[in-house]
Amino acid sequence: MTQQLPQTPSTEPELAGVRNFRDVGGLPTSDGRRVRYGRLYRSGHLAHATAEDAAFLTGLGLHTVFDFRNGADHKLDGLDVELPGVRNVNIPLSDPADGAEFWRMVRDGNMNELRSILADGKGTHRMVASYRRIILDRTAEHSRVLHALAEDSVPALMHCAAGKDRAGLSIAVSLLAVGVEREAIEADYLKSNDAHRRYKVRRSDTSAAGMSPEVMELLNPLFGAHPDYLAAAFTTIDETWGGTDRYLAEGLRISPETRERLRERLLDAG
Numbered sequence: 001m002t003q004q005l006p007q008t009p010s011t012e013p014e015l016a017g018v019r020n021f022r023d024v025g026g027l028p029t030s031d032g033r034r035v036r037y038g039r040l041y042r043s044g045h046l047a048h049a050t051a052e053d054a055a056f057l058t059g060l061g062l063h064t065v066f067d068f069r070n071g072a073d074h075k076l077d078g079l080d081v082e083l084p085g086v087r088n089v090n091i092p093l094s095d096p097a098d099g100a101e102f103w104r105m106v107r108d109g110n111m112n113e114l115r116s117i118l119a120d121g122k123g124t125h126r127m128v129a130s131y132r133r134i135i136l137d138r139t140a141e142h143s144r145v146l147h148a149l150a151e152d153s154v155p156a157l158m159h160c161a162a163g164k165d166r167a168g169l170s171i172a173v174s175l176l177a178v179g180v181e182r183e184a185i186e187a188d189y190l191k192s193n194d195a196h197r198r199y200k201v202r203r204s205d206t207s208a209a210g211m212s213p214e215v216m217e218l219l220n221p222l223f224g225a226h227p228d229y230l231a232a233a234f235t236t237i238d239e240t241w242g243g244t245d246r247y248l249a250e251g252l253r254i255s256p257e258t259r260e261r262l263r264e265r266l267l268d269a270g
Contacts, residue, residue, distance in 0.1 A: 015053040019044035020163035020197040024171060024188055029179035033267045039154050040266060042171050044163035045069060047078035054081050057157070062086045064153035066145060068093045068166040077161060089148070091141050093134060093166040106222065114218045123221030127165075128232045134169050135236045142173045143252040149174060150261040164192040164225050169233055176244050177254060178263045182234055192225040 015021050021044075025037030041060070045067070049057065067080055070092040080088060105113050117123070149156060158174075160166035172185050191197065241247040248254040 013056060015043075015049070015056065017048035017050045017053050018046055018057075020192055022188075022191065022197075024175070027175060027180045027184045027188060029267065030181055031179060033179075033263075035175070035178070035180065035266055036268045039156075040149075040171070040174065041155070041157040042163055042167050043157060043159045045073070045077050045159055045161050046080035046083075047074075049081045054083060058083050058086070060155060060157075062155050062157055064089055064148065064156045066091060066148075066153075066156060066158045066167075066170065068158070068160040068170060073161050087153070089153075091144060093138055093141060093160070093170070106219065111215065114215060118218040118221065123218065124226070124228065127221055127226070127229050130165070131169065131229045131233045132236045134166070135233050136240065139251045142170060143254065145170055146174060146177055146248075146252060146254055146262065147258060149265060150258045154265045162192070162223070163197075164189075164223075165229075168192065168225070168230070172230065172233065173252075174262075174266070176237075177248055177259055178266050186227060186230055189230050190225050190227065 013021070020042070022042060023037055024040050024042060025035050027035045029035075038060070041062075046053075046057070046065070062083065064087045065080065065083065067088060067090045069077075069090070082088075102117065105117055109117070145158075158167045158170050168189050172189065175185050175188075176182075237244060237247045237251075241251050248259065
């Protein structure tokens with residue numbers, strides 16, 4: 001059963017031009033501590049942030065914004081707005097639904113084309129495979145993020161395009177490193193399904209037919225947060241390294257000293 005999260009601060013905003021923003025503070029660790037509020041945030045891209053959004057984000061006192069988008073994402077949505085005094089670090093990660101032709105079909109394809117690439121569980125299979133691939137193939141990138149957080153990058157904001165997949169996995173890895181329970185990580189991950197957080201589906205055909213319930217159902221595996229995806233990442237960690245500790249030590253080359261610095265920077269005093 002999914003673990004309930006503590007109530008987030010009532011000041012959490014619904015930003016006008018930034019989807020899926022939230023503070024991951026309050027999440028519990030296995031030893032009874034919690035992630036400190038105001039240390040680690042997640043969101044969708046900042047390219048469409050309004051002046052008011054930018055002012056709010058600047059007021060958080062961020063040190064670093066981690067952007068996990070690639071060049072194709074930047075071409076589609078644009079670069080992040082500049083936040084005064086904030087370091088921007090771009091670490092491209094695999095797109096969970098990668099491939100220019102695939103995304104063209106998602107955006108422009110007719111019903112038959114969408115069925116051909118997404119029906120009968122194909123969309124879900126693609127997403128599960130991508131989560132596994134990111135865990136296996138992006139150890140250097142995740143190691144870089146954790147070392148940066150341990151050194152000087154907090155408070156930090158992590159985002160990709162929707163703030164769900166690439167950012168979601170990077171947040172998950174960061175939380176695993178400080179001992180947050182997997183059930184709590186999942187509960188936060190699933191908040192990306194909230195109506196005001198979800199990435200807006202882009203289709204060339206915005207008619208009733210082009211955005212029909214069947215089309216939305218076919219696209220849901222790509223744009224929704226599903227427990228099976230995160231579970232696939234956790235299973236990959238367990239199958240490949242035998243558990244979180246070896247994954248961090250051998251896969252990401254995170255020393256006990258670095259993990260302790262991460263806990264000092266991200267957790268409450270206990």
